[in-house]
Amino acid sequence: MLYLTRKAEFAASHYYHNPELSPEENRRLFGKCNNPNGHGHNYVLEVTVKGEIDPHSGFVVDLKQLKETMHREVLDAMDHRFLNKEVPEFRTQIPTTENLAIAIWRRLAPKLTNAKLHRVRVYENHDLFVDFYGEE
Amino acid sequence: MKAHLSRRYRFSASHRLHSEQMSDAENRAIYGKCNNPYGHGHNYVLEVTVSGQVDPNGMVCNLVDLDESVNREVLSRFDIENLNMRPEFADSVPTTENLCTVIFDLLNQDILKRKFTQAHLERVRLEETMMNSFEYSGD
Numbered sequence: 001m002l003y004l005t006r007k008a009e010f011a012a013s014h015y016y017h018n019p020e021l022s023p024e025e026n027r028r029l030f031g032k033c034n035n036p037n038g039h040g041h042n043y044v045l046e047v048t049v050k051g052e053i054d055p056h057s058g059f060v061v062d063l064k065q066l067k068e069t070m071h072r073e074v075l076d077a078m079d080h081r082f083l084n085k086e087v088p089e090f091r092t093q094i095p096t097t098e099n100l101a102i103a104i105w106r107r108l109a110p111k112l113t114n115a116k117l118h119r120v121r122v123y124e125n126h127d128l129f130v131d132f133y134g135e136e
Numbered sequence: 137m138k139a140h141l142s143r144r145y146r147f148s149a150s151h152r153l154h155s156e157q158m159s160d161a162e163n164r165a166i167y168g169k170c171n172n173p174y175g176h177g178h179n180y181v182l183e184v185t186v187s188g189q190v191d192p193n194g195m196v197c198n199l200v201d202l203d204e205s206v207n208r209e210v211l212s213r214f215d216i217e218n219l220n221m222r223p224e225f226a227d228s229v230p231t232t233e234n235l236c237t238v239i240f241d242l243l244n245q246d247i248l249k250r251k252f253t254q255a256h257l258e259r260v261r262l263e264e265t266m267m268n269s270f271e272y273s274g275d
């Protein structure tokens with residue numbers, strides 16, 4: 001088994017708000033991130049796939065295909081977007097880094113044909129990141 | 137849905153690697169430059185990983201609570217301190233290995249005692265320099 005990781009970067013804005021909670025509770029829980037006008041991050045996405053090395057190509061996965069899938073499924077939808085308003089998953093979910101990692105996994109997992117998705121890591125910034133390994 | 141959340145913190149501390157169990161010559165042989173009697177310092181980077189179910193607010197662990205715990209249990213003890221003078225190292229040499237396990241135990245005890253989160257302390261990773269890092273998961 002071999003693991004291959006591809007990185008990508010995207011910039012997006014978001015805010016945190018739980019409609020089930022009162023405005024005071026929202027402010028207490030989410031602090032500054034509750035501001036409905038949103039704020040932004042330069043997210044770094046790391047996608048790790050695993051598989052056996054193909055004896056003909058010497059590849060675990062065609063990196064070009066992986067890159068294209070990441071672009072089509074994730075970056076085209078999320079780069080330079082307001083996550084709460086423009087990405088369908090976040091009409092009902094709060095776009096925390098945790099939920100972002102889960103949403104990206106769900107977008108990528110069914111589209112990867114040769115290799116198997118192992119981990120989605122999303123950095124909100126250099127000092128905060130989330131790993132998601134699937135829904136077992 | 138289970139996810140892992142990691143957060144990085146920084147602190148600076150000095151230490152001297154020296155064991156009372158060994159002769160001065162043995163200490164010099166084993167610890168080299170790190171045995172210098174006046175000590176030396178590092179800018180440590182601490183990476184704390186917790187894991188657990190993502191709650192209805194989209195969180196594995198509230199970061200305000202995690203920061204507060206790390207500040208009290210780790211940074212306030214060790215930042216801008218001489219580790220050899222600390223009670224945590226009264227009986228052990230403050231290598232980064234030992235520091236890593238001490239930090240894991242302090243954070244784990246705080247989570248278990250105060251139960252400020254449902255999340256589980258998965259791992260503590262400590263970077264001593266850009267070149268060396270140490271990880272401990274509690275076993």
Ligand SMILES: [Zn+2]
Pocket residue numbers: 014033039040041
């Ligand atoms: Zn944010």
